[in-house]
Amino acid sequence: xxxxxxxxxxxxxxxxxxxVFVAIFFDGKIIDPVSFAHVAAAFMLLCLMSSAVYLMxxxxxxxxxxxxxxxxxxxxxxxxxxxxxxxxxxIIFAIGSLAAxxxxxxxxxxVLLAYLLMQIGYTFWLKNVVLFDILIVSLGFVLRxxxxxxxxxxxxxxPWLYVFGGFLALFLIxxxxxxxxxxxxxxxxxxxxxxxxxxxxxxxxxxxxxxxxIVVFYSLYTFLSEGLPKNDSMMLTIPILxxxxxxxxxxxxxxxxxxxxEEIALRDRPIxxxxxxxxxxxxxxxxx
Numbered sequence: 211x212x213x214x215x216x217x218x219x220x221x222x223x224x225x226x227x228x229x230v231f232v233a234i235f236f237d238g239k240i241i242d243p244v245s246f247a248h249v250a251a252a253f254m255l256l257c258l259m260s261s262a263v264y265l266m267x268x269x270x271x272x273x274x275x276x277x278x279x280x281x282x283x284x285x286x287x288x289x290x291x292x293x294x295x296x297x298x299x300x301i302i303f304a305i306g307s308l309a310a311x312x313x314x315x316x317x318x319x320x321v322l323l324a325y326l327l328m329q330i331g332y333t334f335w336l337k338n339v340v341l342f343d344i345l346i347v348s349l350g351f352v353l354r355x356x357x358x359x360x361x362x363x364x365x366x367x368x369p370w371l372y373v374f375g376g377f378l379a380l381f382l383i384x385x386x387x388x389x390x391x392x393x394x395x396x397x398x399x400x401x402x403x404x405x406x407x408x409x410x411x412x413x414x415x416x417x418x419x420x421x422x423x424i425v426v427f428y429s430l431y432t433f434l435s436e437g438l439p440k441n442d443s444m445m446l447t448i449p450i451l452x453x454x455x456x457x458x459x460x461x462x463x464x465x466x467x468x469x470x471x472e473e474i475a476l477r478d479r480p481i482x483x484x485x486x487x488x489x490x491x492x493x494x495x496x497x498x
Contacts, residue, residue, distance in 0.1 A: 211292065214285030215299055218268055219261035223472050227256040229351050229375060233358035237367045238437075238496050245362045251314055252361045255307045256354060259322055262303035263329040265296050270333050271402075317360040325353045340407040344383045351379035366437030370430055377423040384420060385458065385468035388413045392466055417462075421455055443495045447488055454484040 285291035312319035399406030432444040462468040
């Protein structure tokens with residue numbers, strides 16, 4: 211039962227909460243031990259809250275997941291995890307993270323509450339509204355960035371990073387939707403009714419728009435944001451970002467991957483090397 215609960219909490223997807231570190235990194239405070247400790251605590255509480263949301267989602271999607279070729283093996287649809295246990299755990303995780311978040315910083319607790327309410331709306335309504343289903347998920351990543359802003363006193367954080375982060379999240383979500391359509395084929399609508407409202411042509415057009423938006427908004431950040439080096443050296447990271455996007459699109463269109471972005475991040479060496487190189491160069495520009 212405990213193993214099933216832990217699996218349903220999706221620890222492999224916790225790296226998504228790493229968006230909370232965006233503010234402290236680009237604000238130049240990641241080497242400050244006090245600020246870093248606060249953001250690390252916020253990351254753990256976000257993992258706890260997201261686990262509550264995953265439990266809630268799986269509880270509401272049990273019947274649909276049983277018709278999916280891979281999701282049917284999840285603990286709840288497979289009968290390895292009791293519904294009552296999952297429900298109690300979700301409530302404890304949500305309330306516990308809100309209480310601890312308020313003790314850490316009231317504004318951070320408000321972001322957590324907004325995230326929880328948004329996910330409740332998504333689970334019971336918005337996931338069945340075409341286009342809103344993907345926009346709400348991307349907004350969850352923007353709230354993760356906002357959580358990082360709320361937990362520390364930012365001085366050089368640019369609002370352009372909110373837009374960039376939201377578009378990057380849309381890129382990952384659309385890639386996941388495309389993978390579901392390819393994997394499930396004509397049965398996509400049976401597994402998840404909202405998938406019947408999409409087709410590959412629409413997803414591909416949206417991916418093209420979003421990919422362009424990612425490059426444009428990140429470039430605007432490097433051009434216009436205050437607090438960056440006056441020699442515009444942050445522009446050096448733009449080609450690295452573009453290669454990362456190209457590599458991910460290669461995985462989506464050629465290898466038919468993209469259904470689990472967190473697994474790609476843990477498995478694909480070029481993606482890992484790109485993220486590492488981007489981080490090292492950005493760190494050198496911002497801190498050295």
